[in-house]
Amino acid sequence: MVLGAAALMTVATVAGCAGSTSASSSDLQFVTDKSWDFEKFSAVSKDDIDVSLDPAYYADQNAFQAFIKQSFRSNKAPGLFTWHTGSSLEDLVSEGLVAETTDIWEKAVADGNISESVKDLYTIDGKQYCTPISVDDWVMYYDKRTFSELGLEVPTTWDEMTAVADTLVDAGIAPFWNSGGNPWAFVWFQILTAGTDVELYNDLMSGDAKFTDPEVVEVMNVWLDMKEKGYFSDPGSKTPGETQIKDQEVAMIPFGTWYASTLDTVGLESGTDWGVFPIPNVNPDQEVTPVAIETAPACVPEKSAQRELGLEYSEWWMGTEAQTAWSEQQGNLPFNPNATAATEEFQKIGEEYTDPKYTFYLRYYEAAPAPILTSSLDEFTGFMTNPGDPMPYLEGIQKVADEYWSEH
Structure with missing residues (x-):
């Protein structure tokens, strides 16, 4: 579903159910402003780590941001949500609203799954917050x-x-x-x-x-x-x-x-x-x-009832299998160099962009x-x-x- 401002209360009800007995413990409540097919991708994670995404989509950016901030105030935050790096993320971090992901980043960099330059985009005061869905x-x-x-x-x-x-x-x-x-x-x-x-x-x-x-x-x-x-x-x-x-x-x-x-x-x-x-x-x-360059972060609310499940999913999403599957579905360049790119157009442009003139x-x-x-x-x-x-x-x-x- 794609939701606008009129559907704010509907989504609030959905997100408010995070961690409730009516939902499976492996269903991760996920609120997003992206129009991507997360249901399709969810089948991959279900097979691999037995966790499914339960997405709610927002088409209106202002309504999306208002809902996310409202969910923090009501302590009914989803287990995972999309956001932006830069000052938008800094504002949430300064208020202690998102979970730290430093351990996840240290392992991903050590495993060669992502570059230090991307890590810098997620670093605030020497610590990392959120993880990337994509780097484009x-x-x-x-x-x-x-x-x-x-x-x-x-x-x-x-x-x-x-x-x-x-x-x-x-x-x-x-x-x-x-x-x-x-x-x-x-x-x-x-x-x-x-x-x-x-x-x-x-x-x-x-x-x-x-x-x-x-x-x-x-x-x-x-x-x-x-x-x-x-x-x-x-x-x-x-x-x-x-x-x-x-x-x-x-x-x-x-x-x-x-x-x-x-x-x-x-x-x-x-x-x-x-x-x-x-x-x-x-x-x-x-x-x-x-x-x-832009990157689409997935963030875990610090006080979410699904905090640990959200962090588990975040770490998996950075891995080789998840990034290969994401590239195959989306047709974009995976940020994980160990993953396989699915689109020849982007394989060519990726090679082009390695030239020092860029x-x-x-x-x-x-x-x-x-x-x-x-x-x-x-x-x-x-x-x-x-x-x-x-x-x-x-x-x-x-x-x-x-x-x-x-x-x-």
Whole structure:
């Protein structure tokens, strides 16, 4: 089931049953904001460790976060839930709301099941919290059918990509998907800023640069120019990006490797219907090509009645068998190097990303402190729906950033 704000009480009732006598002791209550098929994956864990997931899905991000925080206050938290790294996780840790997973991480790293660099994303004050479901690099998905029909080549530079976009506009196809609101309004700001100057991007995330700086204004003007050229889909559309690309209404979608499974849900096949390529630098003089990285944590509430079961499942999910099964189901790259990748497209891109010319940075949604993220999503949505002078929107974000950094 997919749940929105109206279903809040229904989910609260489900999560409130965690550890009750009405549920099997091997049924792990799991609340998620992801649309992935956890019931299917649950069959793998049932066979391997005799634990099944009992998932409740949230489609609305704001309602999901409200429910999770409410469940902590009511001491009726699920045994496992999805969340985000960065400031969102730091906030929960600071309140003692999630279980520590340091022992799990130490064993996983020692066994060669995950890298230290990923561990760093889950480290707060020298300890680890939560564990990854997936670790995904960002790529540009493209519609191979449309590219073939129009005789388009996969671009390797920004100029080549905008030339492709011009051809698509002439053909009546939106070159790029974009969306306003929570959570996706940040996407093109992230791409354009990091692709212009990844250090500028990192400085914005740390408060060492201001959103009103001239370099950031110039990034926004690039975005505005692309908007005025008709490069983007309707940011207010309620039609999912995967449906738009299936119907050949849009040709390219920037996302993490997790999005492969979403394309599968509309019948698009990897290598036949869609492919991927690295997102080129906006600034050709930038010596490295930045690649956004995101990770989907699964967290165990500290006071959950299913705390130990949740930790057991978390440890299993990082293992070779679980990651191989997850990759086979989702079609993405497993973070465990001992696991087997199921998708040839991602095997190729994974090899490409080992080139030292690529550098990796944390996705905006996790990298931006929570108040700044909230303001950004609102202001970027306003910019997309009412494009014009970017400064008022940037001033709105910077006002919140000034308040935040004055206290941190």
